[in-house]
Amino acid sequence: MKQYLMLTNEELKRSWKIIVSFILAIASIEILIVVGRIIYHERQVQSYMKSAKLSEVEAIQEIGKLSFEQASSYFSYIIMIGVAFVLLYAIQIWYRDWLGESKYIYRLLLLPGSRAKIFFAKFTSLVLVIVSFLGLQWTVIQLSHGIFNWLIKDGYRESGSLGLSRSLNKLYMMNLIDLFVLVILSLFIVSFLFLFVLLERSYGKSKGMLFIIIELVVLIVILISMQYSLEMIDGLLQEEFGAIVLSVFTLYFIYTIWRSLRLLKWKITV
Numbered sequence: 001m002k003q004y005l006m007l008t009n010e011e012l013k014r015s016w017k018i019i020v021s022f023i024l025a026i027a028s029i030e031i032l033i034v035v036g037r038i039i040y041h042e043r044q045v046q047s048y049m050k051s052a053k054l055s056e057v058e059a060i061q062e063i064g065k066l067s068f069e070q071a072s073s074y075f076s077y078i079i080m081i082g083v084a085f086v087l088l089y090a091i092q093i094w095y096r097d098w099l100g101e102s103k104y105i106y107r108l109l110l111l112p113g114s115r116a117k118i119f120f121a122k123f124t125s126l127v128l129v130i131v132s133f134l135g136l137q138w139t140v141i142q143l144s145h146g147i148f149n150w151l152i153k154d155g156y157r158e159s160g161s162l163g164l165s166r167s168l169n170k171l172y173m174m175n176l177i178d179l180f181v182l183v184i185l186s187l188f189i190v191s192f193l194f195l196f197v198l199l200e201r202s203y204g205k206s207k208g209m210l211f212i213i214i215e216l217v218v219l220i221v222i223l224i225s226m227q228y229s230l231e232m233i234d235g236l237l238q239e240e241f242g243a244i245v246l247s248v249f250t251l252y253f254i255y256t257i258w259r260s261l262r263l264l265k266w267k268i269t270v
Contacts, residue, residue, distance in 0.1 A: 003111065004117040007117060007121035012125050012128065014096075019089070019129060023132070023136055026137075027136060030078055031140065031143065033071070033074050034071045034144045034148050037070065038066065041063075041066040041152075041156060044063060048063055060156060065155075066156055066158060067157075068144075068148050072141070075141070082133055086129060086190075089129065090194065091193055094194070095197065109269075114265075116264070119194070119257075119260060119264055122194070123190070126190050184246070184249065191257055195215065195256045195259055195260050198263040198267075202267035219252070
């Protein structure tokens with residue numbers, strides 16, 4: 001346990017600067033987007049007033065008031081960039097150990113005890129990054145909403161409530177069960193990427209790619225078979241359908257962890 005905690009701390013120390021910088025950059029961009037939309041909307045109203053020679057109230061009626069949902073409409077795209085960063089980090093967290101003159105992976109593999117602690121240290125660091133990213137994004141939305149209400153004039157604002165797009169509402173106005181499902185899905189994707197990296201490292205590029213393709217085909221077959229089977233069964237409630245899907249994903253998640261640990265123990269050599 002002590003080695004596992006030390007390795008987890010080491011993984012975070014090696015990446016914390018780039019992780020914190022990226023997350024803060026994402027948060028800053030989202031806040032600037034809200035501020036920029038407010039400024040643009042007010043200038044649009046003022047410009048229309050002059051060109052059409054209307055009063056402020058009439059110009060606002062023609063152009064429309066600005067809601068927080070409109071001001072935060074680009075948040076989904078920014079979040080997708082953050083998701084892509086997490087996926088790239090899940091791959092980089094392994095490959096960086098093989099890069100460079102020091103070959104840090106050899107030091108890890110020669111540590112006494114089970115190699116499982118190497119895997120779970122990297123996995124834990126990804127869990128912390130994902131949870132931190134979700135928590136900070138939720139905070140940014142609350143902060144952006146406060147800034148929105150503070151900067152925009154009352155007559156220009158459509159509503160003072162926290163309006164969000166449908167996708168953002170699902171992400172940040174969900175209950176604990178939905179949040180748990182989202183985290184499980186994220187960890188499943190991370191575990192799948194870990195398996196891909198370890199397959200490539202274990203068997204080489206050509207043979208490793210073959211095994212990766214096989215894993216993808218098997219997963220696709222499972223998903224298609226599950227979807228077909230569920231469509232053939234009548235009378236399933238939405239909760240029951242969700243429970244079955246979650247169970248299948250959980251079982252496959254356990255499989256990817258088991259397969260990765262076996263590769264790390266038996267196939268990857270110093």
